[in-house]
Amino acid sequence: MTGEATWSAVDSYVSDRLLAEADPVFEAILRANAAAGLPAIDVSPAQGKFLHLLVRIAGAKRVLEIGTLGGYSTVWLASALPPDGHLISLEYAERHAAVARENIARAGLLEQVEVRQGAALDLLPDVSGPFDLVFIDADKPNNPGYLDWAVRLSRPGSVIVLDNVVRDGKVTDASSEDRNVRGSRAAFDYVHDHPRLDATALQTVGLKGYDGFALALVR
Structure with missing residues (x-):
């Protein structure tokens, strides 16, 4: 067994051994999304669960998410917040935002989570920081703009996570015409050049294939 079959099997093993006690609401959210x-x-x-643990490790009370989809990652993040914590999530698609709100209600987190619908770059000027943790998982061509706002809305010690930066390894192709690849490369350039960001990136394999995320600490 090699490749994606192995990756999926290991993900299943990890879930069985380490996530078996997770709230069943997460499975309910995935079913609702489907x-x-x-x-x-x-x-x-x-x-x-990794995002959930990052919130706890960072001691985050305020979280910003760019890209809600159906609220699955939103609930993982928000469920790690203390009682006085708050999460704002930005979602472009009206239908996705509506489903996300239903899922957040299903998880009992409506009082702590606010989903704002619209283009994130239009919404971000009206978002008030600072945030302790920012998770970016939206359209990839706008990654540099999202990162710029993430830094503006952060404080020294804030954590920024940018998802899907490896793109099946295509991020190394400087000649790629793929807008998602170009967005990932532009994100790496932005982080590399920014004096306030101390960062790395990790490759990942699993149920979602071959990809990776960047992790930055704001100086």
């Missing part, structure tokens, strides 16, 4: 016809591009359960 029933609503949303694309199956949510983070994996293991990645969701």
Whole structure:
């Protein structure tokens, strides 16, 4: 067994051994998303738990998410917040935002989570920081703009996570015409050149194939 079959099997093993006690609401959210016809591009359960743990490790009370989809990652993030914590999530598609709100209500997190619908770059000027953690998982061509706002809305010590930066390894192709690849490369350039960001990126394999994320600490 090699390749994607192995990656999926390991993801299943991790879920069985380490996520078996997770709230069943997460499975309910994925079922609701599928029933609503949303694309199956949510983070994996293991990645969701990783985001949850990052919020706890950072001691985050305020979280900004750019790209809600059906709220699966939103609930993973928000469920790690303390009682006085708050999360704002920005979603372009009206249908996705509506499904996300239903899922957030299903998780009992409506008082802590606010979903704002519209183009993120239009919404961000009206968002008030600072945030302790920012998770970016939206359209990739706008990654540099999202990163710029993430830094503006952060403080020293804030954490920024940018998803889907490896693109099946295509991020190394400087001649690529793929807008998503070009967006990922532009994100790397932005982080490389920004004096306030100390960052790395990790490749990932699993249920979602071969990709990766960048992790930055704001100086």
